[in-house]
Amino acid sequence: MGELTDLGVVDAAHALAGRECSARELTAACLARIDATDGPHSRDGAPDALNAFVRVYADEAIEAAAAADELRASGADVGPLLGVPIGLKDLYEVAGHPITASSRVLADVPAVDGDVWRRFRQAGMVLIGHLHTHEFAAGGTTDQVGNPWDLTRSPGGSSGGSGAALAARLVPAATGTDTAGSLRIPSACCGTSTIKPTFGYVSTAGVVPLSWSLDHAGPMARSVADCRALLAAMVGPDRARAESALHAGFGDPGAVPSAMAGARIAVSPRVAAVDLDGDVSDGFAAAIDACRRLGATMVEPAPPELGSDLGDDFLTVLATDMYAYHRRFDGLLDRYRPALREWVELGERVRGTGDSYAAIAARRRATTAAWAAWLDQHELDAVIEPTIPTVAPERGVGYDRAGSDVDLISLTHFWNWTGFPVVSLPSGLGASSGLPVGVSLIGPAASDWRLLDLGDHLQSALGVPDWPTVDRA
Numbered sequence: 001m002g003e004l005t006d007l008g009v010v011d012a013a014h015a016l017a018g019r020e021c022s023a024r025e026l027t028a029a030c031l032a033r034i035d036a037t038d039g040p041h042s043r044d045g046a047p048d049a050l051n052a053f054v055r056v057y058a059d060e061a062i063e064a065a066a067a068a069d070e071l072r073a074s075g076a077d078v079g080p081l082l083g084v085p086i087g088l089k090d091l092y093e094v095a096g097h098p099i100t101a102s103s104r105v106l107a108d109v110p111a112v113d114g115d116v117w118r119r120f121r122q123a124g125m126v127l128i129g130h131l132h133t134h135e136f137a138a139g140g141t142t143d144q145v146g147n148p149w150d151l152t153r154s155p156g157g158s159s160g161g162s163g164a165a166l167a168a169r170l171v172p173a174a175t176g177t178d179t180a181g182s183l184r185i186p187s188a189c190c191g192t193s194t195i196k197p198t199f200g201y202v203s204t205a206g207v208v209p210l211s212w213s214l215d216h217a218g219p220m221a222r223s224v225a226d227c228r229a230l231l232a233a234m235v236g237p238d239r240a241r242a243e244s245a246l247h248a249g250f251g252d253p254g255a256v257p258s259a260m261a262g263a264r265i266a267v268s269p270r271v272a273a274v275d276l277d278g279d280v281s282d283g284f285a286a287a288i289d290a291c292r293r294l295g296a297t298m299v300e301p302a303p304p305e306l307g308s309d310l311g312d313d314f315l316t317v318l319a320t321d322m323y324a325y326h327r328r329f330d331g332l333l334d335r336y337r338p339a340l341r342e343w344v345e346l347g348e349r350v351r352g353t354g355d356s357y358a359a360i361a362a363r364r365r366a367t368t369a370a371w372a373a374w375l376d377q378h379e380l381d382a383v384i385e386p387t388i389p390t391v392a393p394e395r396g397v398g399y400d401r402a403g404s405d406v407d408l409i410s411l412t413h414f415w416n417w418t419g420f421p422v423v424s425l426p427s428g429l430g431a432s433s434g435l436p437v438g439v440s441l442i443g444p445a446a447s448d449w450r451l452l453d454l455g456d457h458l459q460s461a462l463g464v465p466d467w468p469t470v471d472r473a
Contacts, residue, residue, distance in 0.1 A: 009226035023083025045144035082124030114206015132161030140408035141398030156189030181412025188438030199419030211321035261295030268385030279430025283437035323347030342402035387438035
């Protein structure tokens with residue numbers, strides 16, 4: 001099998017089911033690699049440290065792994081994820097453990113598990129610890145964390161700890177959140193995979209919010225197939241949001257994967273408006289060529305009349321929702337990092353009135369409907385576009401001011417607005433930079449499993465980058 005820490009979710013599940021290793025051995029291997037390579041688990045990190053984890057729960061992880069082994073040995077009917085280790089972004093609530101959003105401001109200790117961790121715990125997964133986020137998820141970088149491909153680079157954000165931990169082989173599975181790109185940006189920067197599910201398909205109950213109306217929770221892993229296995233365990237309604245129960249019937253995660261041959265995929269009409277790094281452009285071209293080789297019909301329709309220019313609407317919704325949550329921390333502005341302090345102050349200035357917020361909601365519905373109709377009109381299975389227009393940026397400026405990382409969300413944030421699902425995967429390593437580049441497949445609402453099928457086929461053609469070797473004391 002090679003190193004146990006090289007195993008992804010699906011391979012680890014097979015190894016555990018075949019008794020090729022025990023959950024205790026797999027968990028111990030992850031903990032040993034974290035000890036050897038991750039550094040101090042500090043709030044601010046260090047230039048020569050990975051620092052993906054905020055907190056590691058080693059003793060509890062070993063106990064949970066031992067319990068998984070005992071359950072498997074008992075002959076009980078067990079699920080495929082029993083004994084597989086996972087790290088949670090430091091926004092996902094776990095009963096009895098602090099949740100801090102990588103900030104000095106928050107120090108809650110929830111009494112109950114959030115929905116996602118409750119579902120993973122019931123599936124028998126082993127919690128290794130909480131992973132760093134950009135403070136309160138309010139940015140596209142996570143500069144207290146190093147990128148395993150180059151520690152001077154950001155792993156992206158806000159789920160940067162998750163992306164870094166996966167690429168450095170600290171854990172086979174992780175979670176992230178996505179309000180404007182925060183699952184997909186780290187995946188592009190670190191050479192990993194993810195899906196931003198259809199809005200509401202995965203409950204955000206028990207996830208510290210950035211924007212209630214834009215937040216998506218989702219899985220992160222090294223491959224699309226691994227993300228598929230994780231999403232199958234994550235899905236389920238939020239009991240506080242009745243409409244989320246309507247998403248329970250989205251396809252069959254256990255169905256035979258559908259082929260790329262015969263799929264209609266549009267080259268995104270949005271790409272022309274974005275200045276792409278040469279490495280990203282090359283990776284995008286390679287992905288399009290791979291789709292053609294796999295038998296997809298590639299088309300280039302003109303965009304809907306409404307286009308994808310959101311004006312100030314996205315910012316107003318984000319700032320209003322942020323301010324509504326962060327009012328609980330009145331008087332603590334001096335404890336925020338500078339960028340988040342600016343965001344909160346901006347929210348106080350630009351937050352929408354009831355009338356303006358309702359008008360924005362109406363425009364959002366019209367835009368979403370226009371793009372849904374466009375997908376139907378052209379009989380599209382997916383739209384393909386680069387995930388982000390650059391390779392991983394240099395580390396160190398993401399907390400200096402609000403919006404310093406706006407270029408990173410230039411292609412991603414629109415799909416939070418529509419709520420459509422997006423699968424993101426690596427499209428190679430840049431010839432100039434040597435860093436990962438990424439590509440995304442976007443589909444209509446409720447096409448999550450079809451997109452995962454297409455992404456899995458595309459990944460088979462493009463390959464997965466050889467993982468970087470980061471071995472630091």
